[in-house]
Amino acid sequence: MKTYMPIYIVAVVLVSQCLNSYWDPGLEPIGYGCDQPAVRGVALSFDDSINLGDWNDTRDFFLEHNITATFFIDRWGQHSEEQINIIHELNEDGHEIGFHSKSHKKFSDYILGNETAESYYEDQILQGYALMNEAGYNGTSFAYPHGSRNAEIDALILQNFSVLRGTRGNINGVQPWLTPCEDGSVFRALSLDVLNSHPDLIFDVLPVHDKNQQTLLLYGHGIGSHSDDLDLKELKRIVDVMDKHNIPWLSISELGEA
Numbered sequence: 587m588k589t590y591m592p593i594y595i596v597a598v599v600l601v602s603q604c605l606n607s608y609w610d611p612g613l614e615p616i617g618y619g620c621d622q623p624a625v626r627g628v629a630l631s632f633d634d635s636i637n638l639g640d641w642n643d644t645r646d647f648f649l650e651h652n653i654t655a656t657f658f659i660d661r662w663g664q665h666s667e668e669q670i671n672i673i674h675e676l677n678e679d680g681h682e683i684g685f686h687s688k689s690h691k692k693f694s695d696y697i698l699g700n701e702t703a704e705s706y707y708e709d710q711i712l713q714g715y716a717l718m719n720e721a722g723y724n725g726t727s728f729a730y731p732h733g734s735r736n737a738e739i740d741a742l743i744l745q746n747f748s749v750l751r752g753t754r755g756n757i758n759g760v761q762p763w764l765t766p767c768e769d770g771s772v773f774r775a776l777s778l779d780v781l782n783s784h785p786d787l788i789f790d791v792l793p794v795h796d797k798n799q800q801t802l803l804l805y806g807h808g809i810g811s812h813s814d815d816l817d818l819k820e821l822k823r824i825v826d827v828m829d830k831h832n833i834p835w836l837s838i839s840e841l842g843e844a
């Protein structure tokens with residue numbers, strides 16, 4: 587029996603290496619191990635209620651260029667009349683209204699404070715989602731505040747939402763921001779801030795070829811002239827490439843649809 591132990595250990599190491607490769611989206615070849623291939627398109631989203639004024643100012647630009655986006659909104663039950671109207675008009679324009687937690691608490695802060703995934707789910711998700719429902723919205727997509735997540739909280743929130751969006755960090759158990767696959771319904775997204783630091787990155791990966799079945803997930807916050815805002819001229823450059831190559835805009839809830 588003893589002579590077989592090293593073989594057993596080698597087998598365990600090999601299997602664990604295979605599993606590591608499988609779960610690292612960056613190493614996963616297109617179509618390999620994927621039950622639900624992605625569709626070609628760009629899923630654009632914007633986060634945080636504080637930016638509702640900026641988004642309202644950009645409504646005409648979105649309409650003029652046939653852009654559909656997903657707006658992830660936090661602090662339901664605390665919006666002003668004006669903000670309530672803006673959310674309504676964005677939805678009327680054809681945009682998706684997604685959920686972004688009750689009060690924008692970061693999941694990792696709960697865990698560092700000796701709370702649990704269950705307490706985050708009860709407080710930030712269920713309570714906030716009830717307020718969203720009371721306001722008349724039944725969102726099916728959720729974006730993590732600060733992108734902070736793990737597989738345990740994913741599993742809890744997927745009981746109520748069909749798609750979860752993170753940010754660029756934390757690759758474990760999640761599809762990448764340029765994804766050939768929708769399995770698992772949890773996705774990273776690339777910040778539009780990259781237009782300031784690596785402006786060519788987005789243009790290098792836009793799925794310009796008809797047969798390129800990949801979804802690019804992009805997200806931003808404010809839009810306008812403040813230093814952290816998305817510059818509309820930059821968004822227009824992306825729009826021009828998308829129009830030229832007929833790349834569709836996707837709402838976040840379309841990801842993960844069978």
Ligand SMILES: [Zn+2]
Nearest residue numbers: 633634731732
């Ligand atoms: Zn946020």
